[in-house]
Each structure stands twice: as C-alpha cells, then as structure tokens.
Amino acid sequence: xxxxxxxxxxxxxxxxxxxFFTTLKYILPVMFFMVIMRVFxxxxxxxxxxxxxxxxKNGDYLIVNQLPYYFFEPKRGDIIIFRDPKNxxxxxxxxxxxxxxxxxxxxxxxxxxxxxxxxEQTQLSEPYVPAEAFMNKHMEIQLSKNEFFVMGDNRVKSIxxxxxxxxxxxxxxxxxxxxxPSILP
Numbered sequence: 290x291x292x293x294x295x296x297x298x299x300x301x302x303x304x305x306x307x308x309f310f311t312t313l314k315y316i317l318p319v320m321f322f323m324v325i326m327r328v329f330x331x332x333x334x335x336x337x338x339x340x341x342x343x344x345x346k347n348g349d350y351l352i353v354n355q356l357p358y359y360f361f362e363p364k365r366g367d368i369i370i371f372r373d374p375k376n377x378x379x380x381x382x383x384x385x386x387x388x389x390x391x392x393x394x395x396x397x398x399x400x401x402x403x404x405x406x407x408x409e410q411t412q413l414s415e416p417y418v419p420a421e422a423f424m425n426k427h428m429e430i431q432l433s434k435n436e437f438f439v440m441g442d443n444r445v446k447s448i449x450x451x452x453x454x455x456x457x458x459x460x461x462x463x464x465x466x467x468x469x470p471s472i473l474p
Contacts, residue, residue: 330356332463334370334380336471340441340448341382344368344417348471351382355463363437363458364388365413368465371439374453380462383449386413387430387438389458394429395451400440417442426451437461 336349345351345368353370363369363385373379387393392403394410401410424444428451432438436455441447450456 330354331466332370334382336382339446340443341368341384342443342446343419344384344442345382345465345468346471350469350471351465352467352469353463354466357464358461362389363461363464369439370462370465371456372460372462374456374460381439382465383439383441383447384417385437386440386450387432387436387455389432389434389436391438392429392431393438395424396427398424418444424451430455435459 332353332355334351334353336345336347336351339347351370365385365388367385368382369385370380370382373381386400387402390405394401394403400413400415402413403410419442430438430450432455435458437458438450438455440449440451
C-alpha cells in the first residue's frame with residue numbers, strides 16, 4: 290500500500306471519528322434535555338369524551354405543561370389535567386372554576402363566586418360555555434385551602450366537581466399548554 294493511500298485512510302478515519310464525536314457532543318446534551326423536559330415538565334394526553342366541547346373535542350391531542358404549577362398556583366379558567374378522584378389510574382381534563390377558600394353557588398344556569406371579604410356574589414363570566422348549556426344542578430359549596438372546583442365546558446355532558454366534589458391540589462398534573470386538533474371526524 291502506498292504512502293498516499295495510507296495517509297488518505299488515516300485522514301478519512303480522523304475525519305469520521307471527529308465528526309462522530311462532535312455530533313455526540315451536541316446531540317447528547319439535547320437528548321438529555323428533552324428527556325428531562327418530557328419526564329418532569331411536559332406530558333401529553335388525548336381528550337376522551339365530550340365534556341369540554343366546544344373548547345376541546347374528542348380525540349384532540351393536548352400538550353400539558355407541568356412546570357408552572359411548581360412555582361405558581363392554578364388560576365381560574367386554566368384547563369387542567371388531574372387524576373380522577375374515583376380512579377387513580379385515569380386522568381380527566383376540566384376547567385378550574387373555583388379557587389381554594391371560595392364559596393361557589395350554582396343556580397339559574399350560572400356560577401356565582403362569593404367575595405371572601407365583602408361576601409357579595411359575582412356572576413362568573415364564562416364565554417367558553419355554549420349558550421345552550423343547561424345546568425340543572427343547584428348547589429352551594431365552600432372550598433377548603435387546597436381544593437379546586439372544576440367543570441367541563443359542556444355542562445350537560447360533563448361529570449365534574451358538581452358530582453364528585455372538589456379536587457385536591459395534589460391531584461393536579463399540569464395546565465394545558467397547546468392543543469392539536471384531532472384529524473378524526
């Protein structure tokens with residue numbers, strides 16, 4: 290083998306190994322970051338059912354961000370994923386309506402929140418609820434310090450806090466960040 294061929298092979302081997310290690314140097318940290326994000330901060334769910342119509346449809350794919358609730362408390366109006374109160378292995382998606390310490394009244398197809406200081410009731414503005422949504426359940430509930438009242442946007446078809454009661458803060462997985470609409474009819 291000539292000196293030229295040997296140096297050519299050595300050069301190719303050096304280039305390939307250099308390219309391989311350079312690629313690893315950049316790809317491994319990115320892959321590590323993605324795994325950490327997926328395990329601890331970002332997760333995904335598929336909507337099953339019509340309880341959140343028209344906001345979320347059956348089969349919609351949700352990207353759920355777990356990070357905000359490590360630093361901030363959930364807010365009214367957030368669409369959350371939480372562990373089902375009746376079955377730890379399943380998850381539900383609903384909207385937060387009532388916050389810890391509040392008193393809620395449901396009547397006349399509306400939700401009323403009682404101000405903690407003035408005890409005046411204010412009707413909750415819910416533009417996401419269809420006008421034809423009928424809530425035939427009349428109730429009043431006082432939430433404790435770690436409880437949230439959740440409801441589906443489709444009040445007629447939603448099994449929510451009106452039926453299973455408030456959910457504990459510890460059951461909340463995260464907040465819906467993005468929705469990818471289902472391509473199925």
